[in-house]
Amino acid sequence: MPNIVVLVKQVPDTYSERRLAEADHTLDRESADAVLDEINERAVEEALLIKEAHGGEVTVLSVGPERATEAIRKALSMGADKAVHVTDPALHGSCLLQTTRVLAAAIGKVDGVDLVIAGNEATDGRGGAIPAMLAEVLGYPQLTHARKVTVDGSAITVTRETDTGLTHLSATLPAVVSVGEKINEPRYPSFKGIMAAKKKPVETFTVADLGIDAAEVGLAAASTTVLESTPKPPRSAGQRVEDAGDGGAKIAEYLIGQKLI
Amino acid sequence: MSEVLVLVDEVDGEVKKVTFELLTAAREIGEPAAVVVAAPGTAAKVKESLAAYGAAKVYVAESDDVATYLVTPKVDVLANLVGAKSPAAVLIPATAEGKEIAGRLAVRTGSGLLIEAIGVESSGDDVVGVQSIFGGAFTVKAKSTRGTPVVTVRPGGVEAVQAQGAAAEETVEVPAVDAAKATTVTGREPVVGGDRPELTEASIVVSGGRGVGSAEKFEVVEQLADALGAAVGASRAAVDSGYYPAQFQVGQTGKTVSPQLYVALGISGAIQHRAGMQTSKTIVAVNKDAEAPIFEIADFGVVGDLFAVAPQLAGEVAKRKG
Ligand SMILES: Cc1cc2nc3c(=O)[nH]c(=O)nc-3n(C[C@H](O)[C@H](O)[C@H](O)COP(=O)(O)OP(=O)(O)OC[C@H]3O[C@@H](n4cnc5c(N)ncnc54)[C@H](O)[C@@H]3O)c2cc1C
Numbered sequence: 236m237p238n239i240v241v242l243v244k245q246v247p248d249t250y251s252e253r254r255l256a257e258a259d260h261t262l263d264r265e266s267a268d269a270v271l272d273e274i275n276e277r278a279v280e281e282a283l284l285i286k287e288a289h290g291g292e293v294t295v296l297s298v299g300p301e302r303a304t305e306a307i308r309k310a311l312s313m314g315a316d317k318a319v320h321v322t323d324p325a326l327h328g329s330c331l332l333q334t335t336r337v338l339a340a341a342i343g344k345v346d347g348v349d350l351v352i353a354g355n356e357a358t359d360g361r362g363g364a365i366p367a368m369l370a371e372v373l374g375y376p377q378l379t380h381a382r383k384v385t386v387d388g389s390a391i392t393v394t395r396e397t398d399t400g401l402t403h404l405s406a407t408l409p410a411v412v413s414v415g416e417k418i419n420e421p422r423y424p425s426f427k428g429i430m431a432a433k434k435k436p437v438e439t440f441t442v443a444d445l446g447i448d449a450a451e452v453g454l455a456a457a458s459t460t461v462l463e464s465t466p467k468p469p470r471s472a473g474q475r476v477e478d479a480g481d482g483g484a485k486i487a488e489y490l491i492g493q494k495l496i
Numbered sequence: 497m498s499e500v501l502v503l504v505d506e507v508d509g510e511v512k513k514v515t516f517e518l519l520t521a522a523r524e525i526g527e528p529a530a531v532v533v534a535a536p537g538t539a540a541k542v543k544e545s546l547a548a549y550g551a552a553k554v555y556v557a558e559s560d561d562v563a564t565y566l567v568t569p570k571v572d573v574l575a576n577l578v579g580a581k582s583p584a585a586v587l588i589p590a591t592a593e594g595k596e597i598a599g600r601l602a603v604r605t606g607s608g609l610l611i612e613a614i615g616v617e618s619s620g621d622d623v624v625g626v627q628s629i630f631g632g633a634f635t636v637k638a639k640s641t642r643g644t645p646v647v648t649v650r651p652g653g654v655e656a657v658q659a660q661g662a663a664a665e666e667t668v669e670v671p672a673v674d675a676a677k678a679t680t681v682t683g684r685e686p687v688v689g690g691d692r693p694e695l696t697e698a699s700i701v702v703s704g705g706r707g708v709g710s711a712e713k714f715e716v717v718e719q720l721a722d723a724l725g726a727a728v729g730a731s732r733a734a735v736d737s738g739y740y741p742a743q744f745q746v747g748q749t750g751k752t753v754s755p756q757l758y759v760a761l762g763i764s765g766a767i768q769h770r771a772g773m774q775t776s777k778t779i780v781a782v783n784k785d786a787e788a789p790i791f792e793i794a795d796f797g798v799v800g801d802l803f804a805v806a807p808q809l810a811g812e813v814a815k816r817k818g
């Protein structure tokens with residue numbers, strides 16, 4: 236009966252383009268500008284599948300601003316049991332290290348955690364580091380970039396998929412897992428699920444509640460600092476020609492002119 | 497000059513190009529010291545090529561444990577070196593594994609973590625990471641405020657330039673792994689790389705999108721890629737439709753590439769696709785829809801049928817190569 240904590244993050248919606256490009260995709264659009272990161276839906280799904288097979292409880296955890304409650308509700312409406320939301324103005328501008336420490340402290344507030352499931356990489360920051368960092372802080376084994384997860388008693392095995400291929404992993408619970416895009420197809424919340432989610436408990440913590448000094452988190456205490464940021468001039472369109480039976484030759488000419496071939 | 501640690505990425509003794517890029521970047525801020533954490537016998541195979549890209553030192557940490565445990569042996573070795581050598585920075589490839597190693601190392605050493613840099617610079621006593629964010633829309637410079645900066649550097653972000661280094665070897669220990677906290681690797685199925693260059697390493701990438709229409713027809717994309725000596729990429733729609741395997745996906749949830757030349761065939765140019773390729777030096781697009789957004793960022797665009805244009809281009813390239 237593993238107790239599972241799923242880490243979810245609300246990210247800026249990049250989907251307005253997708254609406255045009257992929258009309259066949261149904262997306263939750265409760266909020267126009269922020270959504271539950273797609274990869275986190277897969278993390279929630281995997282937690283629910285493990286719960287369905289082995290029992291236990293699924294707790295959703297998010298560290299983020301007030302409006303992250305929408306992402307939390309979405310995870311609850313999929314079927315997670317309860318949620319922990321760490322929200323505090325002091326967190327604004329936190330670096331990866333600070334976020335990891337806060338996540339670890341919040342996980343400490345959940346009883347008897349056997350498994351932490353995260354997405355492998357957030358679509359906003361593309362850090363791809365938090366799950367491993369969390370494993371380091373918690374002293375748990377990391378089974379990351381999972382394409383397949385199998386829990387058997389206290390043993391866990393994962394098929395990891397990265398650019399380099401598949402790696403078969405095994406470890407003992409408690410452990411941190413991160414899931415990749417191909418792990419599963421997340422379920423859509425049912426109407427019943429959406430209604431039930433409204434009544435599920437969401438516990439809210441400030442950093443002080445977690446025993447962390449507010450001065451240790453946020454921009455001022457971050458381990459990295461941005462010195463400058465320059466918008467790149469947007470790329471402008473170059474030449475465009477209609478193919479009149481010589482399109483390929485025209486490209487070849489252009490590439491020769493640019494010394495690219 | 498202080499040392500800059502560079503974690504060597506290699507497979508079976510063959511050094512990945514990103515390692516040379518990191519050694520090149522390291523020379524901007526100090527003296528490159530390559531760190532080989534690998535199976536016994538690896539350093540002997542890789543030393544020469546590390547020297548060719550300016551490695552002044554090579555730390556050799558060899559043990560069978562490296563293949564047995566995921567990530568941790570590399571973190572352990574780097575953490576010990578950071579403690580013993582006080583380097584100016586640690587540079588790690590921004591690959592899936594590299595990001596994890598870097599994250600854990602930053603936690604372990606209490607250092608700032610700069611991710612996905614496309615270059616590093618010195619500014620006074622500071623090491624500054626140059627980052628390209630939001631799919632290349634902004635360039636950001638950032639530094640670490642504590643500890644030894646740990647920087648993940650994006651493959652293809654820096655151009656590798658040769659320089660002779662002494663590659664003086666020093667053996668370091670691979671600390672014993674705490675099995676209870678570690679993850680055991682029970683098997684590996686490496687991707688069998690064909691004859692084509694790797695997507696993130698290639699100087700030319702030819703990608704196909706949903707417009708290609710089927711897995712069989714992706715041959716047209718491959719033939720052009722082969723004529724150009726390019727890697728093959730795919731849009732997510734092409735991957736989701738089963739035309740091409742997922743590891744070739746370019747974009748926000750796929751690979752970020754910045755080759756000299758990117759050729760987009762039958763790709764509309766959605767923002768999420770652009771996020772992975774718009775820092776390419778030159779972009780060429782073929783699309784039968786004159787309104788496709790890919791044309792907004794293409795240096796040279798052809799409005800036409802990719803099945804006519806791509807083979808003709810492949811033929812022209814072949815002719816030129818004789
Ligand atoms: C969270 C998230 C992450 C995403 N990540 C990625 C990502 O990493 N990479 C990615 O690519 N997408 C990503 N997408 C999807 C993205 O929004 C687009 O749906 C996708 O890029 C479209 O792929 P496409 O251009 O191949 O297909 P379409 O948009 O369907 O375009 C096909 C194009 O082919 C042209 N065409 C058709 N036939 C021909 C022909 N014979 N000759 C020439 N042209 C032809 C058409 O005119 C059309 O422009 C993501 C979406 C979301 C929501």
Ligand SMILES: Nc1ncnc2c1ncn2[C@@H]1O[C@H](COP(=O)(O)O)[C@@H](O)[C@H]1O
Nearest residue numbers: 242243298353354356357362363364365
């Ligand atoms: N602030 C956060 N709150 C909850 N989960 C997070 C947070 N940041 C990162 N994560 C988790 O870590 C995964 C990887 O994120 P990252 O390492 O930032 O790419 C995400 O998919 C989430 O599951």
